[in-house]
Amino acid sequence: MTYETIYRGMQGVEEVLNHRGKGRKAEIKIRWDNGWETWRPLNLMKEEIPDTVAEYARANDLLNETEWKWAKVFIRETKIVSILSHRFEGTEGGVEAEVHYDGDEKTTWINAKTIDVDVLAKYLYDKDISIDNQEWEWLKFAITASKGNWLEAAQDHIADVAHVTQHDRFVKNLYALYKKRDNIQHRDTIALGRAYKNALDICKHGGRVAIPEHLEEVIASKPDSYAHKLLQIEGTKDENIE
Numbered sequence: 001m002t003y004e005t006i007y008r009g010m011q012g013v014e015e016v017l018n019h020r021g022k023g024r025k026a027e028i029k030i031r032w033d034n035g036w037e038t039w040r041p042l043n044l045m046k047e048e049i050p051d052t053v054a055e056y057a058r059a060n061d062l063l064n065e066t067e068w069k070w071a072k073v074f075i076r077e078t079k080i081v082s083i084l085s086h087r088f089e090g091t092e093g094g095v096e097a098e099v100h101y102d103g104d105e106k107t108t109w110i111n112a113k114t115i116d117v118d119v120l121a122k123y124l125y126d127k128d129i130s131i132d133n134q135e136w137e138w139l140k141f142a143i144t145a146s147k148g149n150w151l152e153a154a155q156d157h158i159a160d161v162a163h164v165t166q167h168d169r170f171v172k173n174l175y176a177l178y179k180k181r182d183n184i185q186h187r188d189t190i191a192l193g194r195a196y197k198n199a200l201d202i203c204k205h206g207g208r209v210a211i212p213e214h215l216e217e218v219i220a221s222k223p224d225s226y227a228h229k230l231l232q233i234e235g236t237k238d239e240n241i242e
Contacts, residue, residue, distance in 0.1 A: 013049050016056040026067045028053065042067060050074050064104065072101055073114045083123040086112060088135060095135060097123070117142050122165060166226040171199045173227070174209075177218065191215060199230070208232040 012033030019028045019042070026042040046053050054074035062068040063075065084098045084107055095112040097120070112120060120139060124131060131140055178192040191212050198209045211219060213233045220228035 013052055016053060019056075019060075019062070022067060028056070046070065069108050070110075072108070073110060080115060080119055083115070083119065086123075113138065113142075167199075170227045170230065171196065174199055174219065188212070188215060195219070202230070 013030055014033050015031045017029040017031055017037065019026065020039070021027050021042075024043065027039045028042050028045055029037060029039050030045070031037050042053070050071075051074050054071035057063055057065075057068040057071040058075045063072055079102045081100045081102050084100060086095055086097045087109075088094065089096050096109050097112040097115060098107050098109050099115070100107050117139065121131075121143065123129075124136070124139075129136070174192060174196040178189065178196050181189040181192065183189055192215070195209045195211050198207070201207070202209065209230050210232045216228075216231060216233060220231055222228060
């Protein structure tokens, strides 16, 4: 019986049992559906069964090891906190992004196409990078895959991501102001708590956030800010926030 025949009989992977080696010599020990156990090159198996191998890496605390960092893309619990920069690789216009994963001290370069489109769209918006650029054409397709209009829908999506980001900052600011106050029975504390709850709701249902006039400048110092546009003044200025 040839090795090829034996290998064909072991195609179903039951479990990853162990690992050894570094760099190109890294291997993983696999138990196949037929009960056989063999060592296979990590570089090969991460292409054939990436989710299974990535889960093994997570369970064994390997995600920060050089040979295993690629696995973070396949682990939902590991989130990209931010994108710092990007670069173009190869002759086919491939894009790599420098990302910071939650819990990591160092940044990692990964294929930009593996990043959630919302996260990537926000990066382009913050960096003032046009989605019309040829190298980002694939992203327009990804964003508009389920939408009718090609360019307009992609641009609208980026605007929506920016809106959500602004609203998130607005909500966090309200919460911070509310938590800073010592007297929970003070009317300003109550007003800020109510405004915080309303701000959480209007992102889904629309509307504006009612607030006493004397708190307006504390929440929205700039007249043309996102927060200022959401506020609805409900009283007259009669005292300053503590």
